[in-house]
Amino acid sequence: MSLAFSEETRAKHDRLLTRYPNREAAILPTLYLAQREFGHLSDEVILYVADLLGFTPARIYGVATFYTMYNKKPVGKYHLQVCRNLSCSLMGAEHLIEHVAMKIGVKPGETTADGRFTLSTVECLGSCGTAPVMQVNDDYYENLTEESIDAILDGLR
Amino acid sequence: MELVLTKHFGNERYRHLDTYTELGGYEALRKAFSMSKEAIVEEVKKANLRGRGGAGFPAGVKWGFLPKDLSRPRVLVINADEGEPGTFKDRLIMSRGPHLLIEGIVITCYALETHVCYIYIRGEFAREERILQEAVDEAYAKGFLGKDILGAGFDLDVTIHRGAGAYICGEETSTINSIEGKRGWPRVKPPFPASVGAFGRPTIVNNVETIADVPWIVTHGGDRFHALGGAEKNGGTRLVGVSGPVNRPGIYELPAAVSLREVIYTHAGGLKDGKTLKAVIPGGSSTPVLKANEIDVTFDIESMQKAGTMTGTSGVIVIPEGTCMVRALSVLMNFYAHESCGQCTPCREGCGWLAKILHRIENGQGRKGDVALILDVCDHMMGRTICALADAAVMPAQSFIWKFREEFDQHIRDQKCPYGNRF
């Protein structure tokens, strides 16, 4: 198999295995490591993780497809995840989603042609007091307005 | 008013071990090590500490479910999967006061003879996970975690396990399955986690806030904690979250029996921009909605139940006049349909069906009999499933329709949304 963890990631992985009584429990954290290393969880990556941990590819794929944060397809450099649940909707999330879609020229679920942004709508991000809220990759952006979103997007190069 | 948790949350450095201990942190742990394990559990029972994750189960009673024999090692799981819409309190605790949680974990594990703890944190909380991991590392470095903690001969290992985007993983057996590396499916019960939990071991799953309350209870005693609540069976303060168009959205630490009206109008400053109140979801989206004239109720668990709703996670969502209740319900039903784990028939099919019907009604394609159909589907979901997600979808669906029936009928009659399909 041509795919493999870097030495550094391998070391991280070995350490993480010691926190659990069996290899099965390492599946979720290992998928995160793999996503960080290889970009997204392609079929090839699934096969690699399956082999690494000793489970069937079906088993690993079943876990990967259950959770929304594992990307089975490539995402843009910046994954714009805008909350569309109730508190955020009451605070104008719908307008903001339309605004972003128009600004970057894609619909939710799509990626810009230059690969810079993927736009998604997501469920409650657990920051309702500062709605509307958006998560970009690992970072939260809160109390969003059209102006502040424009500034954020312009700053994401 | 006494603040159990948030007293020092305004201090940027409170999340660091040195500041935390300067301000009295880990004294409760030292005191706990001098108490018997039974005494600690007794204080928690006296405190009437109800689980803060939404179900409100008395923590001391839950701890009592662990088997007496110690031959099988136990596990404590901290449920930091905060995903209930309207809820954002555990995030605050973990980012501003992570050592409160850690101290609570050590005391609890000591009381329950447990040497392994997993903190299950939702995947989206990447920043909070970093802060928490830093705090855990500090604790290990200074001997508050690991081997022979504070020289008291107690060992404890804490591992942070990151979720990956699934609301259902807040259900305790789903949390356990997710820690075990599986799809986040809740388990059929019996057996219950206290007998067969993580990795087959007796396991207790508690919410972040619940465990964060434990140090104060040890320091000041369960009776005082109980008294703080102002309600017979509901002790202590709660972190009440207020969201929606209010003047001061955010988290407020208030006695358990605070009035809902006071929460909205005094602490959160009432509705902003001159709006008036139409409805309130009191305890996270899964709790039955209240009309504007139903908010004179105290927030403790028994009172809320009597009022036909629930305290839940104390996540108050304020809904102003001018909001389409059909659209609001449609947003919630989309949520439950998206988050249903898919394991059992009534939830998997029912949530999806409800979402489809609501979508139709909101978009002017409602059919005669749709409302009766929704209620009928609800009846076939409620109480028929492996876990409470189906119930969580049913309660808003039923209560919205019962209390705002005319809006649903009008959408269907007129074949359009009178609010222009907008919030």
Add this chain to the structure above:
Amino acid sequence: MPNFTLNGISVDVPDGTTILQAAKTVGIEIPHYCYHPKLSIAGNCRMCLVEVEKFPKLQIACNTHVTEGMVVKSNTEKVKEAVTGVLELMLIHHPIDCPICDQAGECGLQIYYMKYGLHKSRYALEDKVHKKKVQDIGGQIVLDAERCILCSRCIRFLQEVTHTSELEFFQRSNHSEISIFPGEPLNNNYTGNLADICPVGALTSKDFRFKCRVWFLRGAKSICPGCANGCNVEAHFKGDILYRFQPRQNDEVNQTWMCDPGRLEYKRANDARLLTPVVREDGSPRAASWEAVFSAVAFRLWETMEKDGPESVAVIASPQFSNEELYLTRKLAEEVLRTPNLGFSPRTPGNGISDDFLIKADKNPNTRGAQLLGISEEKFEDIVRKVAGGKVKALLVFGNSIADFSEEETERLLADVPFVVQVGTNEGVVSRAAHAVLPSASFVERGGTFTNHAGRVQRFWMGFPPRGKSRNAIEIITGLANRLGAGWKFAGESSVFRAITGSEAPFAGMSYESLGESGHVAGGKG
């Protein structure tokens, strides 16, 4: 032994019994899909909801253990309404495939719909979630994901029984789907069981696909002839053609499973059968009547015994034949032909795969039977040497092949034997070489017993009379023996079995009644 009440009936059950299991013991049906007696509890279909006193919510019967004094009701309005509700929800995405679905007639959804549903659909066709149909996922199985009710029996089977986990759940909510990972098809020898345990037409047999509507099939209880494990099966047939094998439950032998190669063994009863007696004169084979062939064979055997002595006659018995047939074979050789040359070989052509589950390397159903009846393997080697050395003038071969010899080797072995007689079921190298072919009845065309590798004597039953002009081998051997003056009076399998139990120590004390449907282990060595 807790005692509880189910629908007013008092029931005693062993500790640890669930309500669902207890109901079965008193013949009360509690509808269910995901429960299977040999797999772990899933509790996801929610069909088995029942009322249990003191519980505010309905409970699932499959996971509720009976306690002393429990009061359970499965026949109330509340329960019926709940079951109908679950069924309706299960059907909302189900495709209307019945007219083309193999499962029709034995489909869990059809059966329960007729009993508990009979409702009109309230779900629009255009709202149905569509999933991939007709996928070849390897092994003997076709997957139709749209028909799947997600009961997870298949996943649990592959996890708990074969330990190969090729199938898993993918995605979430009502987009959940069971499938294989692309490029990783089913890869074990037990895939056929998936079609059995799937309550609907999501997993179906490739081999059986579109072959026959199940309501045209009848069944006969039988034993798989594929190897020495002796898995209990039910053979399904229409007229005198077999369509499939399905496993029968026998907890001592095969639980509720059988292997993939065994599943296809039924084809041997259909294909290339010997259906008429044949006599070869001057090199060319001619169909003949049983009368004629009995006469011809009996005469030739008698002649050979007279001219060259009984030692020039040899009998190769076959471990493919039943205990009854083998007993008569031995009796023929010892008492009628009076020859010492009687032997058998358990070796067979083809691979001898085996595993630590059901598949045995010995591909014969009755090797142990032959051993216990005193037929020798060493003597077989002896006979082969004598045949090769031209010392055998008349050879009686039971079966369709000889040991594991290739076709060429068999041809060469038989080429110079002046008189070869076959008693067998299928065309092949032996029938082509034989001077007389006596076609015998295949495994569903007569009854009898086999003895499996562990010495378990198990009955199999007749489903339909012997095809064409073939005959029960008991009749054939008796016919030959009596033509040679034996005066036997056996009237079918049971009389032969009685004789066996009377004289053969390992079978002492047995009877067809005592064997029942799950068999009995024979005593003693052989």
